[in-house]
Amino acid sequence: MKVLVAVKRVVDYKVQIRVKSDNTGVETQNVKMSVNPPDENAIEEAVKLKEQGLASETIAVSIGDEKTQDVLRTSMAMGIDRSILVKSQNPLEPLAVAKTLKKIVEKENPDLVLMGKQAIDDDSNQTGQILSALLNWPQGCFISSLKIEGNKVLISREIDEGIENLETKLPAVLTCDLRLNTPRFASLPNIMKAKKKPLDMIDIDTLEIDTSTKIKTLKVIEPPKRKAGVMVNDVKELVEKLKYEAKVI
Amino acid sequence: MTVLVIAEHDNKNLKSSTLNTISAAHKISDDIHLLILGKNIDELSNNSKSIQLIKKIIKCDNEKLENFIPEILSPIITNLAENYSHILAPSSTFGKNLLPRISASLDITQISDIIGIESKDTFIRPIYAGNAISYVQTDQKINLITIRPTSFEKCEESGGSAQIEEIPYIDSEVSTIFVNREVSKSDRPELGNARVVVSGGRGLENSENFKLLYDLADKLNAAVGASRAAVDSGYIGNEYQVGQTGKMVAPELYIAVGISGAIQHLAGMKESKVIVAINKDLEAPIFNIADYGLSSDLFQAIPEIIKELDLLNRINS
Numbered sequence: 041m042k043v044l045v046a047v048k049r050v051v052d053y054k055v056q057i058r059v060k061s062d063n064t065g066v067e068t069q070n071v072k073m074s075v076n077p078p079d080e081n082a083i084e085e086a087v088k089l090k091e092q093g094l095a096s097e098t099i100a101v102s103i104g105d106e107k108t109q110d111v112l113r114t115s116m117a118m119g120i121d122r123s124i125l126v127k128s129q130n131p132l133e134p135l136a137v138a139k140t141l142k143k144i145v146e147k148e149n150p151d152l153v154l155m156g157k158q159a160i161d162d163d164s165n166q167t168g169q170i171l172s173a174l175l176n177w178p179q180g181c182f183i184s185s186l187k188i189e190g191n192k193v194l195i196s197r198e199i200d201e202g203i204e205n206l207e208t209k210l211p212a213v214l215t216c217d218l219r220l221n222t223p224r225f226a227s228l229p230n231i232m233k234a235k236k237k238p239l240d241m242i243d244i245d246t247l248e249i250d251t252s253t254k255i256k257t258l259k260v261i262e263p264p265k266r267k268a269g270v271m272v273n274d275v276k277e278l279v280e281k282l283k284y285e286a287k288v289i
Numbered sequence: 290m291t292v293l294v295i296a297e298h299d300n301k302n303l304k305s306s307t308l309n310t311i312s313a314a315h316k317i318s319d320d321i322h323l324l325i326l327g328k329n330i331d332e333l334s335n336n337s338k339s340i341q342l343i344k345k346i347i348k349c350d351n352e353k354l355e356n357f358i359p360e361i362l363s364p365i366i367t368n369l370a371e372n373y374s375h376i377l378a379p380s381s382t383f384g385k386n387l388l389p390r391i392s393a394s395l396d397i398t399q400i401s402d403i404i405g406i407e408s409k410d411t412f413i414r415p416i417y418a419g420n421a422i423s424y425v426q427t428d429q430k431i432n433l434i435t436i437r438p439t440s441f442e443k444c445e446e447s448g449g450s451a452q453i454e455e456i457p458y459i460d461s462e463v464s465t466i467f468v469n470r471e472v473s474k475s476d477r478p479e480l481g482n483a484r485v486v487v488s489g490g491r492g493l494e495n496s497e498n499f500k501l502l503y504d505l506a507d508k509l510n511a512a513v514g515a516s517r518a519a520v521d522s523g524y525i526g527n528e529y530q531v532g533q534t535g536k537m538v539a540p541e542l543y544i545a546v547g548i549s550g551a552i553q554h555l556a557g558m559k560e561s562k563v564i565v566a567i568n569k570d571l572e573a574p575i576f577n578i579a580d581y582g583l584s585s586d587l588f589q590a591i592p593e594i595i596k597e598l599d600l601l602n603r604i605n606s
């Protein structure tokens with residue numbers, strides 16, 4: 041079984057983001073960039089499948105600019121065998137990302153695609169579902185558990201009501217929730233080893249897909265700030281304030 | 290210009306997220322159709338006729354639609370799509386799971402999780418866990434959108450008399466089999482929809498202690514929520530998580546107990562009207578956005594609050 045993992049390079053989740061003063065977007069220059077957090081869960085799951093002898097090869101793919109190589113090196117330091125960077129200067133919308141991933145799937149013929157459930161920058165939560173539809177492969181979204189037996193796939197999905205259990209077949213597209221597993225840290229020797237693992241680069245233009253922007257961003261602004269509140273001295277004061285000032289109880 | 294709203298339901302009742310989505314649709318057009326896909330939904334469809342804002346109900350009733358497998362639902366929606374200028378679904382796990390498949394089949398980029406509608410083609414959505422607000426515009430021939438339910442009022446459920454149109458089921462080869470759903474039963478209000486939410490974090494220390502929170506919630510007729518740390522540690526189920534990767538809530542009153550206030554948590558609750566934070570660490574960032582902060586040990590504070598509430602109730606009765 042060959043496993044493909046889609047990895048996005050995003051502003052690190054610990055960074056306090058800043059809206060650009062010209063309101064065209066969010067400042068991404070000179071801020072720490074990392075692997076999109078749920079994509080780390082996808083990487084971890086792929087590496088585990090390899091360790092369990094279920095996966096024969098694991099491949100990470102990312103679409104982004106030259107700098108995106110760093111998250112692919114991180115993926116390989118975590119245990120991914122090799123990676124592919126599809127070079128694109130402009131950020132793509134989920135539909136275009138999915139079309140790009142479809143091309144890579146057609147080239148690499150994986151049996152399983154693992155992705156994150158959502159990118160923490162655009163918070164779209166779309167790409168895996170779109171890829172599944174484009175490939176006409178089963179989709180399993182927001183998974184918190186995965187079991188593969190032959191070509192049978194058993195998953196638990198996190199839904200608003202609790203957990204949903206599904207059974208499906210390979211090949212499939214699965215999107216990972218943060219609770220699927222605990223991503224490992226890359227050890228120093230593995231970081232060194234990852235430098236020698238293959239990282240292929242292809243230009244997005246060679247894939248001949250429509251990557252044009254369909255959604256225009258008119259402006260990006262700061263969210264309204266909440267007014268500073270007060271500290272109360274004790275429980276009695278709290279309850280009184282909630283009752284007579286805020287009138288919410 | 291007609292707007293199609295994809296109903297979220299449990300084959301018996303509409304979820305309240307559907308009512309929020311209908312209100313959002315009404316900001317775009319007066320001509321709104323409600324699409325109900327499910328199994329044995331005669332009663333559900335008939336009851337939905339009374340929603341005043343709905344002009345027509347389109348229903349497809351088939352046993353294969355019982356569990357909302359997106360691969361089975363999406364061809365039916367795609368088949369109707371060209372009649373509509375906008376297709377809306379709630380940005381619940383139901384809508385998130387389903388609508389991007391329509392994006393794929395129509396080759397249209399979807400706009401996720403909008404919190405406002407500027408005009409028929411311009412929408413407002415949070416990005417970066419709500420740390421930035423983006424205004425986006427599209428000239429695609431169909432606007433595919435998921436709606437954040439807490440950003441739109443629930444519509445009235447009475448006063449209307451919509452027609453029902455039944456459409457045929459479209460069979461599709463799907464290899465996914467539904468096994469089961471593990472749903473926790475509770476008499477408390479629904480988290481996404483409650484007037485008061487009491488949320489617990491890692492400060493609660495274990496699932497036993499969450500009982501304290503349940504007691505407080507019951508006094509306030511509140512829903513219970515949790516931080517990711519509390520869910521990850523197994524104190525409570527995933528369906529209670531509030532935040533960027535959990536549920537969005539915007540109650541009248543949100544009480545955060547033993548929660549530090551990470552941006553990913555704030556993303557899910559900072560639109561609440563009144564926020565109370567109870568935390569023993571005066572430096573906890575949750576205090577920066579709380580209307581009322583109480584720096585105290587929760588194991589002392591919560592029983593005291595319950596006592597005070599009892600006292601109030603006795604005075605009032």
Ligand SMILES: Cc1cc2nc3c(=O)[nH]c(=O)nc-3n(C[C@H](O)[C@H](O)[C@H](O)COP(=O)(O)OP(=O)(O)OC[C@H]3O[C@@H](n4cnc5c(N)ncnc54)[C@H](O)[C@@H]3O)c2cc1C
Pocket residue numbers: 053077078160489490491492493515516517518519530531532533534535536546547548549550551552553554557567568569570573585586587588
């Ligand atoms: C991609 C991503 C997505 C995420 N999504 C979410 C999300 O959707 N929702 C979410 O909540 N988090 C999310 N997180 C996690 C988030 O970053 C924080 O780790 C999490 O919210 C912390 O939970 P907590 O506040 O309960 O725990 P902690 O940060 O450990 O805080 C516990 C607090 O309890 C207080 N405390 C301890 N004991 C007591 C006591 N006896 N009395 C009073 N106070 C006490 C402490 O002072 C502390 O402030 C996400 C993280 C990432 C990276």
Ligand SMILES: Nc1ncnc2c1ncn2[C@@H]1O[C@H](COP(=O)(O)O)[C@@H](O)[C@H]1O
Pocket residue numbers: 046047048049076078079101102103104134137154155156157158159160162163164165166167168
């Ligand atoms: N540029 C990209 N390169 C590789 N994978 C991506 C990219 N954008 C999105 N993805 C994948 O799609 C998932 C969902 O992203 P989104 O639909 O944008 O929220 C992410 O967690 C990644 O696994």
